[in-house]
Amino acid sequence: MxxxxxxxxxxxxxxxxxxxxxxxxxxxxxxxxxxxxPLSMSAHYYVDTISSASIDVVTQASPYNEERTExxxxxxxxxxxxxxxxxxxxxxxxxxxxNTVSVGISQDFFGDLTNVSLGFARGSDTVSRSTxxxxxxxxERRNYRxxxxxxxxxxxTVTFAFDLTSDEGFLNNPYRxxxxxxxxxxxxxxxxxxxxxxxxxxxxxxxxxxxxYYLPYRAAIGAEVRQFSDTxxxxxxxxxxxxxxxxxNGWLFEVRYRQYSQNRADFYSDLFDVQNAQNxxxxxxxxxxxxxxxxxxxxxxxxxxxxxxxxxRGSINLSWDHLRFDYADFRNADVSSDVGNEPLYGFSAxxxxxxxxxxx
Amino acid sequence: MRFISFIILLVLLQGCSIEPWVMPYERARLxxxxxxxxxxxxxxxxxNHVYQARESARGAESGQGGGCGCN
Numbered sequence: 001m002x003x004x005x006x007x008x009x010x011x012x013x014x015x016x017x018x019x020x021x022x023x024x025x026x027x028x029x030x031x032x033x034x035x036x037x038p039l040s041m042s043a044h045y046y047v048d049t050i051s052s053a054s055i056d057v058v059t060q061a062s063p064y065n066e067e068r069t070e071x072x073x074x075x076x077x078x079x080x081x082x083x084x085x086x087x088x089x090x091x092x093x094x095x096x097x098x099n100t101v102s103v104g105i106s107q108d109f110f111g112d113l114t115n116v117s118l119g120f121a122r123g124s125d126t127v128s129r130s131t132x133x134x135x136x137x138x139x140e141r142r143n144y145r146x147x148x149x150x151x152x153x154x155x156x157t158v159t160f161a162f163d164l165t166s167d168e169g170f171l172n173n174p175y176r177x178x179x180x181x182x183x184x185x186x187x188x189x190x191x192x193x194x195x196x197x198x199x200x201x202x203x204x205x206x207x208x209x210x211x212x213y214y215l216p217y218r219a220a221i222g223a224e225v226r227q228f229s230d231t232x233x234x235x236x237x238x239x240x241x242x243x244x245x246x247x248x249n250g251w252l253f254e255v256r257y258r259q260y261s262q263n264r265a266d267f268y269s270d271l272f273d274v275q276n277a278q279n280x281x282x283x284x285x286x287x288x289x290x291x292x293x294x295x296x297x298x299x300x301x302x303x304x305x306x307x308x309x310x311x312x313r314g315s316i317n318l319s320w321d322h323l324r325f326d327y328a329d330f331r332n333a334d335v336s337s338d339v340g341n342e343p344l345y346g347f348s349a350x351x352x353x354x355x356x357x358x359x360x
Numbered sequence: 361m362r363f364i365s366f367i368i369l370l371v372l373l374q375g376c377s378i379e380p381w382v383m384p385y386e387r388a389r390l391x392x393x394x395x396x397x398x399x400x401x402x403x404x405x406x407x408n409h410v411y412q413a414r415e416s417a418r419g420a421e422s423g424q425g426g427g428c429g430c431n
Contacts, residue, residue, distance in 0.1 A: 011402040017410060030402045044402075054401075111380025143419070149397075154386040159397055163419025208420030212397060214389040228417035236417035244394045252394065262416055286416055319403060325414070350409055353403055 005040040005078050006035050010358045019349020021053040025280040026067075028355075038078045046070040046091075055285070055345055059333045060177055060193060068093040072093065085119075095174070098125040100141070117147040130176040137170030153312040155214040163206045172198035178283040180272040181339055191339045194275050196282050199267075204230035220244045228262075234287065236262035250302045251314075270331050273339045285345065288330040296321035296351075305358075312359045319353040 013028040026047035034040045048071070053063035070091035077084045085104040086148065091097070106117035123141035139263035146162045204241035210224040221243050228236040241258035265287040267280035298319040324346070331342040382390075389395065398404050408421045 011400075013402045013406065015406050028402050028406055046406075113380050113382060114385070145419070151382050151387070151390060154382050155389055157390055157395065159399070161420040165419055204418060206417060206419035210397065212395055214392065214395055218392070218394070220392075220394045226417065226420055228419070230416070232416075234416045236415065237415065246394055260411075260415055260417070265416070286414060292415070298400075317400065317403070321407065321410075323410075323414075347378075347398070353404060353406060355398065355400070 004083070005034055005038075005076055006032055006042070008040075008360050010360070011355055013353055013355035016352045017349060020064075020325070020347035021058065022057065022349075023051045023231050024048050027327060033135050040078075042072075042074045042076075042077045044070075044072045044074075046072075055332065055347075056176060060174060066094055068096075081112075082106070095128045095130045096125065098123060100124075100230065102143075106147070113151045115147075115149040117145075117149075119143075119145040119147075121145075125169070127170050129259045131175075135174065139167060139169035139171065141168075156211065158209065158211045161206075161208040161210075163208075164203070165205075166201070166203040168201050170198075171200065171202055172196045172282065173284065176282075176284060178272060178281040179270065179333060180275050180277065189339050191271070191333070192275065193278070194281075194285070197280050198282060199280050202230055202232055204228065204234075215354075218246055221253075231269060231285070233266035234262055234264070236260065252300040253299075253301065254296075254298040254300075256294070256296045258296075259291070260293075262289065264289045264329060268329075270329055284332075285327055285330040289328040290325060291328075292323060292325045294323045310360050314356065314358040317353070317355050317357065319351075319355075321351040322349075322353065323349045325349075 007032070009032050011028075011030040013078060015024075015026060017024040026049045027046070028046045030044045032040060032042035044049060048068040049065075050067065051063070051065050057063055068091060070089060072087065072089035074085065074087040083106045085102070085106075087102040089098075089100045089102075100121055100123040102117035102119060102121035104117060106115055108115050112243050120140075121143040123143075124140075125139040125141065127137045127139060129135040132221070142165070144164045148160045149157065150159070174195065176196050178196050178208060179191050179193055181191050182192045198331055206226060206228045208224065208226040210222065212220055212222040214220055224240045226238050236259060238260035239255060240258040242254055244252060244254045246252045249315070265282060267278065267283070268282045268287040270283060270288070296319065300315050300317040302313060303314045304313050325348075326346040327344055330345050331340070332345040333342055335342045337343070369374060411421075412418055
């Protein structure tokens with residue numbers, strides 16, 4: 001975030017995610033306008049229409065459909081080399097409501113070679129359960145962020161980001177259960193399920209470093225690394241490389257590859273030995289040990305609006321990402337097999353985005 | 361936190377002693393749209409949402425803390 005007001009723009013995006021028995025699609029809109037010399041405002045609207053028969057759902061519940069809608073407002077105020085930002089986002093679905101307020105400041109230093117930003121966000125969520133009218137729990141979230149952008153050479157720029165996030169309240173999924181083994185009198189082993197129990201707090205930090213380099217011809221290559229750890233014992237790393245190639249006739253192509261890995265939370269197990277084996281118990285595959293890879297491409301076509309005076313330019317974009325997840329200690333409990341010896345779970349997903357951007 | 365303090369100190373010290381080594385007239389390439397850290401914020405925000413829903417890691421995502429200081 002450099003200390004300049006963001007450009008006036010409008011984006012309309014349609015997104016689709018399909019994989020692992022889950023289909024999610026919907027629109028996303030962003031409208032940004034400078035309303036006075038030092039003041040820019042933006043509003044966004046986002047919808048997820050979800051149809052889920054994921055591995056969790058088919059082993060523990062029934063497939064379901066639901067919709068999540070998000071609205072947001074943001075104000076940016078430029079004061080010299082200071083950019084002050086304030087934002088509010090609210091989202092709701094039938095069993096989850098989230099409200100977040102955020103403030104931020106960024107400042108250019110040293111001949112505008114360096115930009116430093118600080119931010120704080122506070123979220124208040126309400127978790128409910130569609131099958132239980134009485135159930136209602138709260139979650140409080142706090143996020144502190146530090147960012148630094150640095151021009152290194154006339155061809156290279158890097159950014160550094162640090163995030164500290166803390167959550168307090170009801171942090172587990174109110175529907176999900178953990179699995180434990182039950183031994184019958186004849187020695188046969190079967191599985192049983194019981195509601196998950198999570199700690200009431202979680203604090204995490206993430207460090208990210210990203211670099212972008214202008215190649216000797218008109219193209220750019222970039223790389224990103226990120227380290228993450230939290231108080232639940234999870235450590236995660238990801239890295240990404242990407243290449244952008246414009247053509248003379250208005251096209252811009254980007255290809256990217258991303259790899260992510262994490263180890264399991266301290267209280268995660270695919271199969272606990274007994275019920276109430278410990279204080280906290282989870283069988284959420286997002287808390288297990290796994291790796292994922294993403295390969296993605298984006299094709300954009302930029303054009304000028306010579307016939308419409310108040311529009312500068314626009315672009316039409318098509319993006320496809322293919323994701324692959326392979327779990328190391330989460331088994332496919334939907335497969336008939338000896339309890340605890342089912343095949344390890346894995347799935348692929350495709351993400352498609354079609355969007356138009358207009359600058360005015 | 362020690363690392364963050366070190367970075368901040370480094371930046372402040374840099375300001376005391378070093379003239380900008382990339383002059384404004386040398387930043388044409390950095391101002392090229394292909395050098396934008398987050399050229400499509402709606403798209404990158406959506407993709408971060410996809411990852412956040414399926415990964416335990418959160419924060420310090422792509423597109424955050426960007427900006428080329430080319431103004």
